Amino acid sequence: MSRKQLALVIDLNVCVGCQACVTSCKEWNSAGAAGPMSDQRPYGADPSGTFFNRVQTFEVGEFPHTETVHFPKSCLHCEDPPCVPVCPTGASYKREEDGIVLVDSDKCIGCKYCSWACPYGARELDEHQKVMKKCTLCVDRLYDPLLPVADRKPACVKACPTSARIFGDIHDPLSEASIAIREHGGYALMPEWGTQPANHYLPRRKTRLRIHADELVRADNPLAVEGHLPRPAEGSSTLEDASF
Amino acid sequence: MNPAFSVILLTTLIGAGQGLFLALVTVQSYAVFGLLPAAAGGALYVPGSLSALLLLVAGLGASFFHLGRPERAWRSAAMWRTSWLSREVIVLPVFMAVVALYLVLQLAGGDSELLLTSGGRSITLSLAIGALGTLLAFALFVCTGMIYACLRFLAEWSTPLTPLNFTLMGGASGFTVAAALAAGLEPALVPFLAGWALVLTLLAGIGRLASLVRNARLKPRSTLQTAIGVKHPQVVQRSMGFMGGSFNTREFFHHARPATLRAVKPVFLLLAFVLPLGLLAAGRAEFQAAAMLASAAVVQGLGLVAERWFFFAQARHPQNLYYQAVS
Numbered sequence: 424m425s426r427k428q429l430a431l432v433i434d435l436n437v438c439v440g441c442q443a444c445v446t447s448c449k450e451w452n453s454a455g456a457a458g459p460m461s462d463q464r465p466y467g468a469d470p471s472g473t474f475f476n477r478v479q480t481f482e483v484g485e486f487p488h489t490e491t492v493h494f495p496k497s498c499l500h501c502e503d504p505p506c507v508p509v510c511p512t513g514a515s516y517k518r519e520e521d522g523i524v525l526v527d528s529d530k531c532i533g534c535k536y537c538s539w540a541c542p543y544g545a546r547e548l549d550e551h552q553k554v555m556k557k558c559t560l561c562v563d564r565l566y567d568p569l570l571p572v573a574d575r576k577p578a579c580v581k582a583c584p585t586s587a588r589i590f591g592d593i594h595d596p597l598s599e600a601s602i603a604i605r606e607h608g609g610y611a612l613m614p615e616w617g618t619q620p621a622n623h624y625l626p627r628r629k630t631r632l633r634i635h636a637d638e639l640v641r642a643d644n645p646l647a648v649e650g651h652l653p654r655p656a657e658g659s660s661t662l663e664d665a666s667f
Numbered sequence: 668m669n670p671a672f673s674v675i676l677l678t679t680l681i682g683a684g685q686g687l688f689l690a691l692v693t694v695q696s697y698a699v700f701g702l703l704p705a706a707a708g709g710a711l712y713v714p715g716s717l718s719a720l721l722l723l724v725a726g727l728g729a730s731f732f733h734l735g736r737p738e739r740a741w742r743s744a745a746m747w748r749t750s751w752l753s754r755e756v757i758v759l760p761v762f763m764a765v766v767a768l769y770l771v772l773q774l775a776g777g778d779s780e781l782l783l784t785s786g787g788r789s790i791t792l793s794l795a796i797g798a799l800g801t802l803l804a805f806a807l808f809v810c811t812g813m814i815y816a817c818l819r820f821l822a823e824w825s826t827p828l829t830p831l832n833f834t835l836m837g838g839a840s841g842f843t844v845a846a847a848l849a850a851g852l853e854p855a856l857v858p859f860l861a862g863w864a865l866v867l868t869l870l871a872g873i874g875r876l877a878s879l880v881r882n883a884r885l886k887p888r889s890t891l892q893t894a895i896g897v898k899h900p901q902v903v904q905r906s907m908g909f910m911g912g913s914f915n916t917r918e919f920f921h922h923a924r925p926a927t928l929r930a931v932k933p934v935f936l937l938l939a940f941v942l943p944l945g946l947l948a949a950g951r952a953e954f955q956a957a958a959m960l961a962s963a964a965v966v967q968g969l970g971l972v973a974e975r976w977f978f979f980a981q982a983r984h985p986q987n988l989y990y991q992a993v994s
Contacts, residue, residue, distance in 0.1 A: 471911050471912045474913065478908050481897070481903065481904050481905060482905050492897060505820075508746075508749035509751070511742075511752040512739070512742040513745045530739070531735075531736065532739045532740055532742060532743055536752050538914070540818055542889065543985075544987075547915065550914075552735075553735030612893070612894060613894060613985065614893065615889060615893060616985075
């Protein structure tokens with residue numbers, strides 16, 4: 424647990440499905456180190472294109488007990504990434520220093536085998552460049568000394584208007600990401616495959632006020648008019664008799 | 668998965684090439700050890716190993732159409748420590764070189780003797796090369812099969828039956844081609860080769876049926892609940908996040924109607940196993956041997972192409988859970 428593992432923690436409780444992370448990812452990475460992210464027939468009848476990040480929408484439950492879950496989906500930067508060992512050229516690799524899974528687009532032969540080996544469908548073959556593309560966690564922003572420190576984080580994180588995307592080192596127990604996972608029930612997707620995704624998701628959380636029936640009537644209302652006590656009988660001892 | 672014809676042709680053609688080479692070496696070693704007449708196979712080795720080489724070259728050629736960047740294909744030998752694909756990329760050309768060497772030795776005719784066993788058997792250089800090629804052919808079957816079998820979340824592929832069936836089906840088609848060649852070139856070998864082709868086709872059919880039965884009983888481990896991590900029996904996707912297509916919607920679906928998928932299964936079982944069994948039996952009984960065995964090879968080849976299409980189409984990739992609803 425010594426090595427750094429950068430990751431995103433995505434809070435499904437506050438994601439509103441606005442797609443701002445999708446467009447800012449596309450904008451930054453089209454011009455970034457991993458670009459271009461080409462589009463085919465963008466204004467045609469059958470448009471297609473390369474994206475690193477998507478926001479999907481799921482409906483949980485049956486009407487009227489339904490809930491809409493907006494679900495941002497990108498590469499999870501698995502700690503045991505199944506896409507890396509299958510790559511025949513070594514183009515797919517996981518960085519030792521920060522755990523980011525990357526594709527060297529100069530070595531990739533476009534055989535698509537890594538995409539078969541990813542259960543999450545996080546990799547896309549770019550139709551223009553004919554090489555595999557995937558989320559880079561904006562590695563070209565993270566270490567850029569020309570950017571203000573506040574901007575050295577993934578474009579999607581910068582774009583999120585509800586702060587649903589938390590970025591950090593999940594191996595550092597004191598990072599914001601680690602604390603969010605620990606304290607808000609962060610979970611991994613498809614844990615059944617043992618890929619140990621670095622990205623975590625925070626569940627939808629309901630804040631419910633539990634009111635018991637007896638709490639609806641105040642037993643100790645200071646404003647309640649108290650009943651009159653019966654007057655003491657004539658000649659009976661009073662407090663004054665005892666104290667003097 | 669979306670079946671790619673480049674990969675379908677690669678796996679079926681090199682399988683037949685490997686099987687054909689194994690058939691030649693089988694004849695040669697049977698002849699050396701006196702189980703066949705000593706001169707057996709004389710007319711078969713050169714055209715046989717040439718055909719095997721051509722099948723392998725055609726398969727390798729088809730594989731390039733699968734690559735986005737074929738000019739970088741040489742890089743794919745790098746990661747043999749971890750990647751079965753890389754191992755296949757190494758073993759295939761080495762095997763082709765050994766087959767080519769075998770062909771040259773057979774063409775040159777002057778097969779030098781390496782040693783003479785106490786029983787008077789002459790172990791020649793071409794037999795030694797054939798033995799090496801046999802090892803490589805089996806290694807290549809394992810590599811090809813393991814490319815698919817090692818993907819643990821593609822449950823339909825992730826079974827020892829995958830490399831086993833690649834071996835049996837490649838062997839069956841190769842021996843069938845060998846029997847067809849023998850019918851034209853050396854009819855005395857037809858009963859032997861057609862007999863082995865019958866046995867291998869039968870075993871391959873049993874193996875493939877076993878994998879079909881296994882796959883029919885599979886229950887997907889990943890569900891929409893584990894895919895998005897919401898514990899509720901009823902979760903449906905309302906939007907995959909885009910309305911156009913993407914790599915994710917193209918590469919992992921077969922795009923055929925369910926009825927097509929259902930229809931291909933009996934068709935490939937018939938073409939790859941049932942019909943060839945009948946044709947091989949007829950050929951072996953020397954009833955129109957040349958025509959029967961040639962049609963057995965063609966029918967089985969087509970059947971195995973259909974089989975491979977079905978192999979890819981049947982595999983359900985868990986990523987499809989994320990791509991179920993457009994809007």
